[in-house]
Amino acid sequence: MKGKIAIIGAGITGLTLAQFLKSTFDVRLYEKSWRPGGRMSTRHSDEFQFDHGTQYFTIRGAEFRNFLHKALLDGIIRPWDARFMAFDGGNPLKYKERQEVVYVGTPSMNSLCQYLARDLEVRCDADVQTCRYGAQGWFVNVANGIEEGPFDLLISTIPAPQNHDLFTTETTLREGLASVQMRGCSTLMLGFHDPVDIDWEGAIVSNSPVGWIGLDSSKPARPGNTSLVVQSTGDWGDKLLNAETSQIEDLLLEELKKISGIDGWAASHRSLHRWRYAGTSKVAGQKYFLDPVSKLAFCGDWCIKGRVEAAFMSAEALATALLK
Template sequence: MDTKIAVIGAGLAGLTLASRLQSVADVTLFEKSRGLGGRMAERRRGDHRFDHGAQYFTARDPAFLSLTAEMTRLGATAMWPVMIDDRRPGAPVSSEARYVGTPGMNGMARRLGRGLNITLETEISAIQPDDRRWLLVDKAGAALGVFDWVISTAPAPQTARLMPSEFSAGARLAQVRMSGCFTLMIGLDRAPELNAEAIRAHHPVVGWIALNSSKPGRDGPPCLVVHSRNDWADTHMENDRDWIEKELLAGVVELTGEDFSNAPHRDLHRWRFANVETPLGAPFLIDAGLGLAAAGDWCLGGRVECAFQSASSLSQAIAKHLGET
């Protein structure tokens, strides 16, 4: 247990790595935000509960199916028997089970984080060489300790900025392309008249509308989560927030016939890196000689399950390496 590992990011990838490596190393997880889950996010406003990042996840890999079953047994995830009104021409009909975290999308992350050594509200800004190990420095310039291994699970463009120039796999990070998303959260005091719990739109601005309060464990008042299209978000990433909100509200009127511009609660979130357009095409990046590695959904595709698969493969590779040295 002499090996010290720092994991950057407490989304599903970082939490999977930390929980799997803690039996073979002394692991510390650093997360810049106040809570766990990363893009498996939940925001509460009054009694309204919004999953403003990932909407649901599917599980195909046997190891992820088994984790999902365990989390469901523990009450941290549940199946969402959602009826989706898919308006995309020729969209395939899917009968796959869809799961959500409970009571919010970050339910699984909160459960996985139990018992781990996690430092929240700490943004890593530099990884500096220190006598064949790595010194982590936070945004304020404070030294956070020296580690044998540093693993970044931040989205690829952020990992690329963080990794020291010595990282031999660094150039491959530049090949990954991620896209953004705007999320409009609408809190209501009466149930909207929709013919399904979610709409997958075929629209120039709006990509998805969900009646978030229809998910299991959300016992608050009705609320909607609206996602923009990723390409639209990239084009308008720096636009005025009021304009973005108006465009999304106008799209919702076109798609549902309902005007929510006077809803009791509205909130907009900007995801600079939401989805993965061009994945790495390999489960992780590693430079075992230097003790540097990176993982996350961006290695395999923009899905929760891909974050798990990437982190799970990397944890096996590092555990094997530690066992051999």
């Protein structure tokens, strides 16, 4: 009989793990959101579409390239031929020559996670509230009060500080989590009926509350209307976490105007998303955490670097160890 594994979180880490482990184990994923994707998410409004988390990702390692080979062939991910501009505060510096190809999910960032989830058992709207390890194995308790299990192994792929809150008694692994520091991010989404007057698709900004501006609608296979994403830096993301929505919007809109000349107040659509845990300023420094005694493991981007490929690497390393 196959061993049973429960994975908490259906972002790129959880889905990668499940893809590697599915033929050897019975794998079930628990995802608190209504669909897989996590920080590789996409927001839809009536007329506009926004990747409000991950903007693009790179493929540097051979393992990640192999893993994504079919998704690339199937057109689920495609290169984004964007012109990037560097700004220092409000001042344009220069076009920033991209050294490598950058990729996006198509027709939305979320498409990759949907694709990876298609042949997996994913329980959505399943917010794991508590986990219990008993003589038979692990049991997870989802928000609707139902306890499921037993599982031979439990793997959590949620951000480190959330693991710290969920697993209050597993002291061996908790020590490793305590040093990890994650940053917030405010994402402002703006939709326009007309094109905006800029001659670049992405702006990397320094010395400003804004860290990134992206012309989302210039990514491949996006719907026609102009959509723009403005993201705060991690520092400002933390500072603004509890601020009024209008205060955050005004700050980002003023910076947008200063940097690009775009009048975001005139946008037809305006919405804001606050990420409590977006990037990682202090990583765990090891690829994954595995306690063979308590049959518990943690992994995710925060182990290595706050990047999509790092999330993959963490999951791949843990899967390799488990398959051995």
